[in-house]
Amino acid sequence: MSQRRRGISRRSFVKSAVAIGGASAFAACTNREQVDVPQGTDDLSTLPQRQHAWNDALDRDDHGNVVAPRHRVVLLLDYVGEGTPSDDEREQVEHALGSLERAYARGNDGLLVTVSYSPRYFSRYDASPAGVELPEPEALAPFEDPDLDRPDAVVHLASDYGQVVLGAEQALRGEHESLNGVEMAASFDGVFEVAARRTGFVGRGLPAENQDVEGLPDGDAVDEDAPLYMGFKSGFEKAQASEDAVTIDAGPFAGGTTQHLSRIRLHLEQWYEQDSRYQRVAKMFCPAHADDGRVEGVGDNLGSDSGMDECPVPHDSARSKGMVGHSQKSAEARRDGSPRIIRRDFDSTDGGEAGLHFLSIQRSIADFAETRTAMNGTDVSDGSAVGTRTNNGILQYMTVERRGNYLLPPRAHRSLPRPDPAA
Amino acid sequence: MQRRDVLKASGLAAAGSLAGCNGLFETQSLRTVPLVEDRPDAVYVPSHVEGMEMIGMGTKGRRAVGLMYSYPHRFWTVTGTRTEKVSLREEDSVHLMATVWDVETKTVLPVDAGVTVDVRRDGESVAKRSPWPMLSQNMGFHFGDNFALDGDGTYSVVVDVGATSLARRGSFAGEFADPLSVEIPFEYEQATRDEITFEKLPDRKGSRDALSPMQMDMVPLSTAPSAGDLDAMTTATTESGDATFLVAVVEDDDGPYLAVSPRTPYNRYVMPLMSLSATLTRDGETVFDDALPAAIGPSLDYHYGTTIPSYEGGEELTITVDAPPQVSRHEGYETAFLDVPAATVTL
Numbered sequence A: 001m002s003q004r005r006r007g008i009s010r011r012s013f014v015k016s017a018v019a020i021g022g023a024s025a026f027a028a029c030t031n032r033e034q035v036d037v038p039q040g041t042d043d044l045s046t047l048p049q050r051q052h053a054w055n056d057a058l059d060r061d062d063h064g065n066v067v068a069p070r071h072r073v074v075l076l077l078d079y080v081g082e083g084t085p086s087d088d089e090r091e092q093v094e095h096a097l098g099s100l101e102r103a104y105a106r107g108n109d110g111l112l113v114t115v116s117y118s119p120r121y122f123s124r125y126d127a128s129p130a131g132v133e134l135p136e137p138e139a140l141a142p143f144e145d146p147d148l149d150r151p152d153a154v155v156h157l158a159s160d161y162g163q164v165v166l167g168a169e170q171a172l173r174g175e176h177e178s179l180n181g182v183e184m185a186a187s188f189d190g191v192f193e194v195a196a197r198r199t200g201f202v203g204r205g206l207p208a209e210n211q212d213v214e215g216l217p218d219g220d221a222v223d224e225d226a227p228l229y230m231g232f233k234s235g236f237e238k239a240q241a242s243e244d245a246v247t248i249d250a251g252p253f254a255g256g257t258t259q260h261l262s263r264i265r266l267h268l269e270q271w272y273e274q275d276s277r278y279q280r281v282a283k284m285f286c287p288a289h290a291d292d293g294r295v296e297g298v299g300d301n302l303g304s305d306s307g308m309d310e311c312p313v314p315h316d317s318a319r320s321k322g323m324v325g326h327s328q329k330s331a332e333a334r335r336d337g338s339p340r341i342i343r344r345d346f347d348s349t350d351g352g353e354a355g356l357h358f359l360s361i362q363r364s365i366a367d368f369a370e371t372r373t374a375m376n377g378t379d380v381s382d383g384s385a386v387g388t389r390t391n392n393g394i395l396q397y398m399t400v401e402r403r404g405n406y407l408l409p410p411r412a413h414r415s416l417p418r419p420d421p422a423a
Numbered sequence B: 001m002q003r004r005d006v007l008k009a010s011g012l013a014a015a016g017s018l019a020g021c022n023g024l025f026e027t028q029s030l031r032t033v034p035l036v037e038d039r040p041d042a043v044y045v046p047s048h049v050e051g052m053e054m055i056g057m058g059t060k061g062r063r064a065v066g067l068m069y070s071y072p073h074r075f076w077t078v079t080g081t082r083t084e085k086v087s088l089r090e091e092d093s094v095h096l097m098a099t100v101w102d103v104e105t106k107t108v109l110p111v112d113a114g115v116t117v118d119v120r121r122d123g124e125s126v127a128k129r130s131p132w133p134m135l136s137q138n139m140g141f142h143f144g145d146n147f148a149l150d151g152d153g154t155y156s157v158v159v160d161v162g163a164t165s166l167a168r169r170g171s172f173a174g175e176f177a178d179p180l181s182v183e184i185p186f187e188y189e190q191a192t193r194d195e196i197t198f199e200k201l202p203d204r205k206g207s208r209d210a211l212s213p214m215q216m217d218m219v220p221l222s223t224a225p226s227a228g229d230l231d232a233m234t235t236a237t238t239e240s241g242d243a244t245f246l247v248a249v250v251e252d253d254d255g256p257y258l259a260v261s262p263r264t265p266y267n268r269y270v271m272p273l274m275s276l277s278a279t280l281t282r283d284g285e286t287v288f289d290d291a292l293p294a295a296i297g298p299s300l301d302y303h304y305g306t307t308i309p310s311y312e313g314g315e316e317l318t319i320t321v322d323a324p325p326q327v328s329r330h331e332g333y334e335t336a337f338l339d340v341p342a343a344t345v346t347l
């Protein structure tokens, strides 16, 4: 534990069960967590038509902020067959997803799940999804060079319990006949194979528990209360778009949304060992928050609003303070006063590295790209003391390694949709 | 899957304990000298001077990247007008420095996009970070940080340089617009590191002066041009906050170009990452009043400038420093160029 070998191998890194996966991890979690996970409904017609309608099912904290499910598994799936899927396969996928919904109730203590599809999937039909712009992923900053993900589909599993995300994953892989006392009518076996598995966590205590990874200083730099590695609360109610606002409102995929998933590697040694608390608050929120001491601890005192109205416009901070905050810049992308994306991101130890899977949903991929452009702050750094990364929000501490774009259809079309399900 | 993890874990534990021993020896020889007492709010001679060693270089097209190292040492980051001292960590082995330059003109490029350094060994990343843009007295502008290595051995250092979005003049127009990556091998041995010169300066420390620039055959320094080097309609000089400002008006195709080139005293190094604005008045009337964006060119080097409506001679120019240079500072620069009042010159 105390050795100081640098690199991934220096740590006697203990992976969490969710990160490891597999049958024994599931058994270990089930043993340790000792909970009765509520079963889901028998009447699937009562479930929301929007796959991404999570907020009503999730808990709220004392300030009314949505409490993100603590454990996550994201599976990148390749369609096994040649050409386009058959109706039988469509039915099999729907049965598998329906079984998960019967097995676990929707909510923090149960399971939330979405399935989304890539441009490559739709290209099997030589088509694009009707009424939706779904571009292939691309680099979104002059200083990044991400690998581009091109699976057919992505499943996102979320729960406060490790055993639930693991159980659901195993069941989809065809390794459980029944789950939480409910028979699995089908699995993805023979239709999809898992091309990549990404895991993670978000919520008080978990980043501190998982800080023995590359990219963080040795020791206990991460606050016990922090929900994310960088040490601050995120996802304040007023800093997230509403589910209505991100929902596609017309065409055959109305009721769906788009999803962007990036893998970001975090380099937080400088953040914790070289930057001061003042600098961290200024770079994460805005210099005015740091000057006025507006953020206590991890930021619970902010309530339901990160206070962006009290930050000057980024250009002013850049010119007069020589620095600009991440939230302050990102808030420039707001439309009619509201952010355009819902962030459902989570931290990760995948690869033994401190990372973040930035999963967000928005009405169009353009909403994401424009938000990211605001976060790049290129217009802010041009003509001011702020560098492309230096003193420019949190850009110095992250590298975007992978990007992917997906259509997250409404529930009715979640299983191997045709490009025009109405036709 | 699981079994593999177990195997991997046990193999690594063994390697880890060996490295633990290396670490012990390494930390004993870290050299530290107390900071100078009563530092002036100006450039001063630091407590000691360290040499540095070239690790290697890589060239792609017009750009070269040089990588150097020295002992790990303290430095200061800057946000706004605040400095934050960065102390040594016991595990730090070297201070790595990267510099990027144009091979045709030997101009150092303080590219705004910065660099990312990945120190690798046996195909694994040992440390990866974006080093700070920095100023030091013996080397001028570079990117640097302290790195903890994994003991003696063969490393490979991948330096990624971002694309620049700075305004580029003359033969730099359209250049440096792509990111580039070079890989430089690094044979590290602590004993060799410890041969790098390290000299205390008991008599000179704290005096208002600076160490002399390092002379290196391969690597140019970020020296700003002197007035005599420029083909200008006029030049003038003023001082503020211990920085010198050379102002020049040069003839451009689309009108007179106003260039402000702040530089360090004694060594004439360029000063990147400032917010500057300028007000130009002629007979009491304002001719120009705006921010001056950073730009780089083969003759003016890194500076702040823009085209102005007209120049007749005798105008008064007020330079306002909205934010001082946000470059991190090596010892001897950390108290200077922070409080930089407006300065006026007649052109």
Ligand code: HEM
Residues within 6 Å of the ligand: A228, A230, A232, A233, A234, A235, A236, A238, A239, A240, A264, A284, A305, A306, A308, A326, A327, A330, A331, A332, A334, A338, A339, A340, A341, A356, A358, A368, A371, A372, A375, A394, A398
């Ligand atoms: C490296 C990981 C990141 C961390 C730790 C992080 C953290 C934060 C925090 C603490 C806030 C302010 C608190 C809140 O209101 O939620 C925030 C706001 C925000 N972030 Fe990030 N963020 C990260 C990456 C990103 C990325 C990649 C984007 C993509 C564009 C992004 C977009 C936003 C937006 C849109 C806001 C809200 C701005 C508003 O108030 O309108 N963030 N982030």
